[in-house]
Amino acid sequence: MSHASRHSHHHEHEHDANAFVGAVSSACELRGLRLTPLRLRVLELIAAEEKPVKAYDLLDRLKDEHGSAAPPTVYRALDFLLENRFIHKLESINAYVGCHHPNEAHQVPFLICDVCSGAVEVCDERVSRLLSEQAKERGFRPRAQTLEVHGICAACRAAVVPA
Template sequence: MMAMEVACMTPSHAKPPAHHRHHADPAGYVAAVARASQARGLRLTPLRREVLELIAAAGRPVKAYDLLERLREHHDNAAPPTVYRALDFLLEHGFIHKLESINAYVACHHPEQAHQVPFLICDRCASAEEVCDARVAELIEAQAEALGFRPLAQTLEVHGLCKRCR
């Protein structure tokens, strides 16, 4: 199995979250999601698990229709709603992230805890790096509060070229 290309960048001067663990291997990541699901009383159905495994194995952001194609290799009758229901569950519970600007999904490095994180997205190779620095989300929330704004969701995506592509 291929290692996940989605990395977590924590600045060297920043303290990582208390439960900061990365799941570099897809099987370890899926096992962590299964544990988190069980701890929260959630049902990780075989289909949800399979979609999660496909996202983890992709090693890069993956689109819903690419997931559907892969599912059809084992489930001839798989349809778009099947994939989208699984994705909705995984998103709702913080097990994956959606990169809105490229309409793709990536595994979350911290499936044990819900959090908002910005991403650095390479426009050449389509890799995505999760920036694991709570200060970014806290700063956005503080600015919103100062302006009397109540954020319901955060999506911060920075596009450019990764180190390999530069």
């Protein structure tokens, strides 16, 4: 399949997805982690999505491709990716999304749209610094944490309310 024939308007995203998968692959090599074919495939599926993806959607995709995908193996792959901070789990919608900075541990706020389920990662050092400082002042040691802010994104708001 020629590259041009694939949805050209997704080109930007495809490039991002490839870059993300590449960043994770090299992070695994550096850290001596095994990125098995299944882990890699799960990662690629998450990267290819425009939106957070649920585990059963991943299972369906994998079944289409392989004819079989055992839920436990898929969950183990997700756990591996989560543990190593390559993806985030958005607990409030029970869905997974790729991490913009797979090479650094960080706390990230996500803005999650209740209408289209889109999620935007807010990359701002000030937010994580503030959270870390507040936790430290209280003698609280945070684990990996994802801040989830629900609302309606600009595109959905524009669709509902005439400008």
